[in-house]
Amino acid sequence: MTTPLLSVRGLHKYFGDKHAVRGLDFELEPGICLGLLGPNGAGKTTTIEMLEGIKKPSRGELRYRGVPLVGRALAGYKARTGIQFQATALMDFLRVREVLELFSSFYARPASAASLIQLCDLGEFVDQYANKVSGGQRQRLLLAVALAGEPEILFLDEPTTGLDPQARRHFWRLLERIKGRGTTVVLNTHHMEEAELLCDELLILDHGEMVARGAPAALLRAHFDRQQVLLERVPELRIDPVLATPLATERGAAFATDRPAAFIGELAAGGADIDGLQVRSPNLEDLFLKLTGHGLRD
Amino acid sequence: MHPIFALVVARNKEFYRDRAALVWSICFPLLLILGFSLAFARPEPAVFQLGLVDEAAPAALPEYVATVDYVDRERALARLRHHELDLLLDGGAGRLYYNALSPASLALLDLLDGGDPLGLETQAVTGEAVRYADWVIPGVVGMNLMFGALFGVGFVIVRYRKNGVLRRLAASPISPLVFLTSQMLSRFIIVMAVNSAILISCTLLLGLRMEGSWLSLLLTLGVGSLTMICVGLVVASRIASEELANGLLDTLSLLMMFFSELWFSLDSAPRWMQWLSELLPLTHMVRALRAIMVEGAGLADIWSSLAALGLFAVFSLALAARLFRWEADG
Numbered sequence: 001m002t003t004p005l006l007s008v009r010g011l012h013k014y015f016g017d018k019h020a021v022r023g024l025d026f027e028l029e030p031g032i033c034l035g036l037l038g039p040n041g042a043g044k045t046t047t048i049e050m051l052e053g054i055k056k057p058s059r060g061e062l063r064y065r066g067v068p069l070v071g072r073a074l075a076g077y078k079a080r081t082g083i084q085f086q087a088t089a090l091m092d093f094l095r096v097r098e099v100l101e102l103f104s105s106f107y108a109r110p111a112s113a114a115s116l117i118q119l120c121d122l123g124e125f126v127d128q129y130a131n132k133v134s135g136g137q138r139q140r141l142l143l144a145v146a147l148a149g150e151p152e153i154l155f156l157d158e159p160t161t162g163l164d165p166q167a168r169r170h171f172w173r174l175l176e177r178i179k180g181r182g183t184t185v186v187l188n189t190h191h192m193e194e195a196e197l198l199c200d201e202l203l204i205l206d207h208g209e210m211v212a213r214g215a216p217a218a219l220l221r222a223h224f225d226r227q228q229v230l231l232e233r234v235p236e237l238r239i240d241p242v243l244a245t246p247l248a249t250e251r252g253a254a255f256a257t258d259r260p261a262a263f264i265g266e267l268a269a270g271g272a273d274i275d276g277l278q279v280r281s282p283n284l285e286d287l288f289l290k291l292t293g294h295g296l297r298d
Numbered sequence: 299m300h301p302i303f304a305l306v307v308a309r310n311k312e313f314y315r316d317r318a319a320l321v322w323s324i325c326f327p328l329l330l331i332l333g334f335s336l337a338f339a340r341p342e343p344a345v346f347q348l349g350l351v352d353e354a355a356p357a358a359l360p361e362y363v364a365t366v367d368y369v370d371r372e373r374a375l376a377r378l379r380h381h382e383l384d385l386l387l388d389g390g391a392g393r394l395y396y397n398a399l400s401p402a403s404l405a406l407l408d409l410l411d412g413g414d415p416l417g418l419e420t421q422a423v424t425g426e427a428v429r430y431a432d433w434v435i436p437g438v439v440g441m442n443l444m445f446g447a448l449f450g451v452g453f454v455i456v457r458y459r460k461n462g463v464l465r466r467l468a469a470s471p472i473s474p475l476v477f478l479t480s481q482m483l484s485r486f487i488i489v490m491a492v493n494s495a496i497l498i499s500c501t502l503l504l505g506l507r508m509e510g511s512w513l514s515l516l517l518t519l520g521v522g523s524l525t526m527i528c529v530g531l532v533v534a535s536r537i538a539s540e541e542l543a544n545g546l547l548d549t550l551s552l553l554m555m556f557f558s559e560l561w562f563s564l565d566s567a568p569r570w571m572q573w574l575s576e577l578l579p580l581t582h583m584v585r586a587l588r589a590i591m592v593e594g595a596g597l598a599d600i601w602s603s604l605a606a607l608g609l610f611a612v613f614s615l616a617l618a619a620r621l622f623r624w625e626a627d628g
Contacts, residue, residue: 088462105299106471
């Protein structure tokens, strides 16, 4: 059995009266991408900042390769981790290449500027001022800065929030590339597609508590054994509750069923309007709704 | 490259690539100096100035004579030599000093002797007139250096804290010591380069009085810059609001602008104001700069000013190191 990179025991954080993180226990195995998924205010940022060693836990223990992260161990830990914050400014009037060279100088065994430029696709704007590049370019530069020390663990806090879909997909491709090199990644997100695509393991957080944990596919299998059938209009016929059960939905009608073909046959036979009918598998959004009673975007 | 030098280079690039700020930081003091040397080429005092030292209490004086009390006889004599005082009455020795090279001093002596003789022994001192420009320009350079150091360090670090640059740096394995040293060094290089260039070029071009050695002048500028930078570090040690930083820095610099004898001598000011002025580092820097330029003082004469600056620097640096936090919420 491998030693986990990080082990977390009974992690709590209070801000005054506010109990932001309420007792987390988990391990981070090397080489995986761990996602912290939850809506805004779920305690994701507080949790990732405690894992980064930036915020001190109010209670609980963090171990890096079995060694408690306090004092001198914490200083050494900083050299082995790379962090991309939610919002960071860079120095004014420094070019992209100069920013990389500056941050590389802080590490004993840094990545070369050339390799970072290639890895994060910075080539086309490497001579521009860092605070003048576009949103997507900026996130890629901050990713490169986080990778300047060849980190063992890469922490990303909502890296694609606010990006347009194209820039977001570009960023995901880079993350696939970085995962492919064996870097362990911890990713905060409230974007379900991002979590489903990139994460090997998910911690689903709500109000500072872990409500579920596991691989995305396994989580969905464990909580949903039925497909969803979506209709644009509510059918005006009696539906056998054994065959399909109605689901709450904002528009049209939705049913859960384990035999979609038979159910659709019934609908067609009963004369229901089946134009625009869709069959889909439940996703993480549905899982979150089922577990917490509210949506990821609420 | 060592992280300290990498940070110094980065900060210096930020400084000289910001063209608008760069031009302003050089033009502003030059304009001030030019303005002063033109406007005050020949000061015309409205009345005669009579200095009093050692509880001298002259009898009735004509209306056109103003009196100024001094504690320090040497300082008063220097004023007389520079034609800033016309006569000096020493109550202890019962002696009246005049400046044999100053027409105003000789005229006042005549006027007083002719009307109501003070009946005192007179003694002559000699000295060339010091133009107001000669006297004020060390003050203008001191002020410029103060602004450059206080705001350059104080404001920039607060901005870095506010916009997350410090947070980004804190997440990398560099220590506050490395970061603060780099900021001090970078600002030191900038402030020294700008102000020595201004001072030297103005002195040579405008033919200002320069009695002392350039080396002691540079040393004084260096010690003064470090002191002001350390004071800036204290202001920047914790706060994350640019408005608050601006307010604090403005208060500090205004206090020093008015009470450090930049524009006018505090000789005739109330005693408490003179004491307050001793508590401001700029007073000591400007005093040393003037002593070197106007009186040709050597290191032996200005060591007390340099020591005072050194004390300010050490105290501020210790305080800043103790207070410093990367982030506002600690």
